[in-house]
Every structure is written in structure tokens, then in C-alpha cells.
Amino acid sequence: MSTVRREIVLPVGRERAWELLTDPAELERWLADEVDLEPEPGARVRAAWSGGEVREGVVETVEPAERLTFRWWDDRTGGERRERVESAVEWRLEPLRRGTRVVVVERRLGAGPVAWGPRLSALAGLAVAVLA
């Protein structure tokens, strides 16, 4: 696995933040151009972008107004499970004095855990230099 972590502070309360994360009409304004996502464990996830990319997945855990997790994968391979690259995504809400922080963590599934720090990123940069 490799992990990407991103966060942003929204100038709204926790309930509104949760709505932005779970209402399909809202999701289609920021996550992707077409989104099917119901905040129910086991519910199907589908996100499509106008560039042609499509991701399918499944909701895993739902803690209302706190946390949502799902797995998703790139559907370009036509659904062959062993070929697809699958990730686990977590959305977490953290209430602040003013506003709500949204923390996103996406972990690639299928291998051991890796934390990418600056040194490893520098090593990866070597690859770019070598390939240039």
C-alpha cells in the first residue's frame, strides 16, 4: 500500500459538511461529474469523469457526521478483478471552533504498508532523473 493524505477546512458546520460528502447532488459538484454514492455499508459507489475515467466501488463503514469509508477501483480494465488497482478511501470530519476539517486518506491495496516521507519521494525523484 501507499498512502495519500489530503485535508481541507470547510467554512461550514459538521452537519452541512456531512451533507456535502453524502448527498449525490452535492457530490456531483466536487467529486466527479456523475456520482452514485449512498452512505450505507455495502452500497455501490460509482464515479465518472467527463474525461472518460470511471471508478466503481463499495461503501464500507458509515459513522454519520464523522466518517465514511469505501473501496474503489479503476474500471477501465473491464472488471477483471486481478488486473484492477484498488484503493481504500476514508473521509473523516473533524469539528473545529469555526468550520469543519475534511481529511481524506487513500491507501492503495494489495501490498504492504508504506509511508512516503520526503526521503522516499526524493528516491522516486531519482527515477525521474534516470528516465529523463
Add this chain to the structure above:
Amino acid sequence: MSDASPGGDATADRVFAALGDPTRRELLATLARDPGSTASRLAAGLPMSRQAVAKHLGALAAAGLVEPRREGRETRYRLTPEPLEPARAWMAEVEARWDTSLARLAERAREEP
């Protein structure tokens, strides 16, 4: 976007697996500074035996991240970072996707519901 070759994603998985150990990451960093080190020299800088280091080097070689070369009775290792590229590309792609999405989320949050 990612490798066109069928093994592309499996290769990236092997790379992630090889990188999932802090000792192996340390070995890669050391080899980046001191190319052509032997397992003995690498072990001297770590709290473990030469055999343990050789096992880690084996995992890195299997992922294509180091290349062993025999010189007489010694085996020297050099970093071959090319397999890091798909892994790095995946990270960069995912980061970019979330940066774009979260910026749009923040913009939407600033509007009236």
C-alpha cells in the same frame, strides 16, 4: 496514465511490498549515496547481520530496485530506481485528483446551500 504493459500494476505492487519495510528503505537511501556497496558494508551501518541485510537486498532485487553485480568474490549492489516510477506516478495522480476535488468542495461549501 499508468503502464500499458499487463504486468504494470503487479510490478508497482511488488515495489510497494519491497518498500514496506523501513530497513529496505534505509538500504535504498544508503545505496543512493554509496553506489556499489557490498552487503557487509551495508550491514555495518545497521543493527543486524550480513545475512539479514542480504535477505532484504534479495527482496529489493526481486522488485528490480537494486542490481547485484559480482566482482571477484564480492557482490556489489547499485540502486536501479526505475521501478519507483509507476509507484510515484500513482501517488502523484491520486494527490492531484484529491487536490482538485477538495478545492471544488471548498468552493461549494462557500456557496449558499
